[in-house]
Amino acid sequence: MSHSAADAVAVAAPAKPQTKPARPEFSSGPCAKRPGWNAADVAAKAYLGRSHRAAQPKAQLKAAIDRTANFLRVPEGYKVGIVPASDTGAFEMAMWSMLGAKPVDMLVWESFGQGWATDATKQLKLDDCRVLTAGYGEVPDFGDVRDEADVCFTWNGTTSGARVPNTDWIKPGREGLVLCDATSATFAQALDWEKLDVVTFSWQKAMGGEAAHGILILSPRAVERLETYTPPRPLPKIFRLTKGGKLIEGVFKGETINTPSMLCVADCIDALDWMDGLGGLDATIARATANADALQKWVDATDWVENLVADPAARSNTSVCLKIVDPDITAMDEAAQRDFTKKMVKLLEAEDAAYDVGGYRDAPPGLRIWCGTTVDTADIEALTPWLDWAFATAKAAL
Structure with missing residues (x-):
């Protein structure tokens, strides 16, 4: 294999996931409408x-x-x-x-x-x-x-x-x-x-x-x-x-x-x-908690990302904030880290896989995923492979 061919293999983008979230609205405000909203x-x-x-x-x-x-x-x-x-x-x-x-x-x-x-x-x-x-x-x-x-x-x-x-x-x-x-x-x-x-x-x-x-x-x-x-x-x-x-x-x-x-x-x-149709407050709390748990399960199994909140007792079950801990990214200055996360966000939006998941401008560079009551857990589970894809694609382009 030639040197140029080897380089091409090294930077090749990963394959895209097969399934997208049915509703890619993960903004932390305004937030996703209820399922079935018309x-x-x-x-x-x-x-x-x-x-x-x-x-x-x-x-x-x-x-x-x-x-x-x-x-x-x-x-x-x-x-x-x-x-x-x-x-x-x-x-x-x-x-x-x-x-x-x-x-x-x-x-x-x-x-x-x-x-x-x-x-x-x-x-x-x-x-x-x-x-x-x-x-x-x-x-x-x-x-x-x-x-x-x-x-x-x-x-x-x-x-x-x-x-x-x-x-x-x-x-x-x-x-x-x-x-x-x-x-x-x-x-x-x-x-x-x-x-x-x-x-x-x-x-x-x-x-x-x-x-x-x-x-x-x-x-x-x-x-x-x-x-x-x-x-x-x-x-x-x-x-x-x-x-x-x-x-x-x-x-x-x-x-x-x-x-x-x-x-x-x-x-x-x-x-x-x-x-009310869900069963009241206990049910709406349970939906948000299930969403946050599904996202955290992926975080715990993924080496490039962590929850911004170290203490599990203080972690939100609605506006979940994530930080990138990959050594190649953390070695960058803050401006470069922000540029990297912006590239991830744009990749996700271009694929209609997730909208508006960039961290807040005053927060540390990272992602923010809304896991509130109106989000379906199946969409959180469909989102996580796309987060992996966006990270790997953005990193391959460095």
Whole structure:
């Protein structure tokens, strides 16, 4: 064999897998629609061209609220409302309306938590505000959180793949409020509601719903804070939850602050219908866990990749983040590693094998695979040979 022929053999791309995922949508937001989703079915449920304040649309908004609370097992006495601007709007609303009454501890281990910490320190400019941080793939020392302080954290780090392993660190009877961004955890992970005062999420994550609307859930203690504390800052209209020192109850009965998309509301109802049909919260959690387990089984058997989160107890079962550990790749500088993963992502997309699986821009170079409730385990199992193929093909091209 000639030298040139030998070189050709050395860089030949591997054979492509025979089976593709039936649904290659593995984006971590907006996430895959439910299996069998059909736009016409959703539109048929929507009050299009109607005022959201008319009786039937308003009743549908209230139904979305009540069914969400029931499905997630939100405790009696908590308030659930639909608010503007997705999870971001819901969490910002809570921060701007409530923080400042007590010291604040911001917990940061990925980009969204960092965003909340930036708001607290640079926008709200809170006097007694600590930022407790950990690197991507890790979680901070929860034992450092002050009981007298309000605490803000993301239950599941969407961009790091690390979630809180437990809530033992949230002591019963603590003085401060607990504000939790749970946008990639709800419907896929069991939240410890009795220890949470504010919970926010958006429809476009674990429900596979449409974007732009947020859910805000308040405990009685959070309502008390709203009614007894006047923040020393102006609040825009979409952040105002009280009037005359009292909670605006209508927000939690389907009277939204601004105009909602009734098509998105119908899509939420459609997702709830599907999840109810599965058997409820235990079933939706089990689906996400089965998906993450299938992906981790492949990771454990594959030498070029590892879960970004070393501690199994802190690993997400929705936004699973992976790092490449092949020595030839880790020897590259960070920019070259990012270029390599981008090549993998493009190869997968070009083959319609996986869409939008690149790691978050601020995270370490790697991949991020959404394993939430709306994904089928069979598609995760069909994906993994394609991940091997994309890695080998990209490496052969170096």
